Amino acid sequence: MSFAPEPARPADAADTTAVLLCNLGTPDAPTPSAVRRFLAEFLGDPRVVEIPRPIWWLILHGVILRVRPRQSAARYASIWTAEGSPLTTWTDVLAKRLAGNLGERGHRVLVRYGMRYGNPSIPSVLDELKAAGATRVLVLPLYPQYAASTTASVVDAVLGWSRRIRAVPEFRFINRFHDDTGYIGALARRIADHWDAEGRPEKLVMSFHGIPKRSITLGDPYHGECLRTAHLLAERLGISANDYVVTFQSRLGRAEWLQPYTEPTLANLARQGVRRVDVVCPGFTSDNLETLEEINQEAREAFLHAGGTTFGYIPCLNDRTDWVRALTALAERHLQGWDTRPAPAPETPLQRLPRAADRDTRA
Ligand SMILES: C=CC1=C(C)c2cc3[nH]c(cc4nc(cc5[nH]c(cc1n2)c(C)c5CCC(=O)O)C(CCC(=O)O)=C4C)c(C)c3C=C
Numbered sequence: 001m002s003f004a005p006e007p008a009r010p011a012d013a014a015d016t017t018a019v020l021l022c023n024l025g026t027p028d029a030p031t032p033s034a035v036r037r038f039l040a041e042f043l044g045d046p047r048v049v050e051i052p053r054p055i056w057w058l059i060l061h062g063v064i065l066r067v068r069p070r071q072s073a074a075r076y077a078s079i080w081t082a083e084g085s086p087l088t089t090w091t092d093v094l095a096k097r098l099a100g101n102l103g104e105r106g107h108r109v110l111v112r113y114g115m116r117y118g119n120p121s122i123p124s125v126l127d128e129l130k131a132a133g134a135t136r137v138l139v140l141p142l143y144p145q146y147a148a149s150t151t152a153s154v155v156d157a158v159l160g161w162s163r164r165i166r167a168v169p170e171f172r173f174i175n176r177f178h179d180d181t182g183y184i185g186a187l188a189r190r191i192a193d194h195w196d197a198e199g200r201p202e203k204l205v206m207s208f209h210g211i212p213k214r215s216i217t218l219g220d221p222y223h224g225e226c227l228r229t230a231h232l233l234a235e236r237l238g239i240s241a242n243d244y245v246v247t248f249q250s251r252l253g254r255a256e257w258l259q260p261y262t263e264p265t266l267a268n269l270a271r272q273g274v275r276r277v278d279v280v281c282p283g284f285t286s287d288n289l290e291t292l293e294e295i296n297q298e299a300r301e302a303f304l305h306a307g308g309t310t311f312g313y314i315p316c317l318n319d320r321t322d323w324v325r326a327l328t329a330l331a332e333r334h335l336q337g338w339d340t341r342p343a344p345a346p347e348t349p350l351q352r353l354p355r356a357a358d359r360d361t362r363a
């Protein structure tokens, strides 16, 4: 392996700290060719599909990438806005609002977002941060519950980038925040606000993205963390076990995924006489294809078709002020011990003090 030359960093240069928000990513456009490029990268990740490579490569390129891009592009087209994909729009707003909050609280940090698949890619943003002088990077995947297919894949991308870098920044990774008080509180208020405006449903459906059941058998903590989030949320809302149900959506392929599945559960509820449901997706911090199309369009239709009459979709946290505050507090806790205060004005050599003493005078 060879490393690209890098400009040497002066030994007394000030450290720059960065926060890198990471999200899944989205196609560049709602077109079959852009979706094919995106899916080839996403579904080619061995963290996402754990089938031996030669077999999977044949299935992916021989079947899936010939059929799925056209279907998925139509689904993406139904949620695309003038600004682009909602996932990117919300992640961009979140990064800007987090930067504003951290700045107001006296931290001098760079805040950027990177996508695990598609653009802006995590390596390209790390290149940009390094060029801007970042020597410390807090990596914050926007997945509350840890799954190897999402969280660990972000870690892979960051460490993969570091393999071609000479002076590697200091990294910290946030692996989960499924039980974070600020996150749970913001979700509870999001739901309570909806209930204040629309009234209460007969059943609250908490729908999380599914993963193959085999991943859990192999040690993935995802399922337990989803259930923990749901329990804490119910506790905060003051509702009982009868008032809500936890389900898993977005199954792909023929293998068994986490159960119960969202759409069949909604249809069963309607058949059992439940007329009014609300659906919330606590595992997604930003609205995206899986919430806006799969839940708010497809699952809504399935529930109404089976006899339900009122389907309330409760949006994700997106850029809610209490969520941005919770994210700021989460980042701040993990930034502790890293000096994020503004650098002092340049000094003349005679005024220069040892760095430790310099810090003390500013404390
Ligand atoms: C919230 C966490 C997510 C987990 C866990 C997750 C696992 C997972 N996903 C797939 C396959 C697909 N997911 C797709 C879209 C998608 N997935 C997540 C999040 C998680 N996925 C999001 C936020 C999105 C939407 C992105 C957007 O652009 O809005 C897709 C693409 C769309 C489609 O063709 O259906 C696929 C495919 C697997 C296989 C998996 C776990 C093994």
Ligand SMILES: [Fe+2]
Binding pocket: 209, 250
């Ligand atoms: Fe997914």
Ligand SMILES: [Fe+2]
Binding pocket: 249, 250, 251, 290, 294
């Ligand atoms: Fe889906």
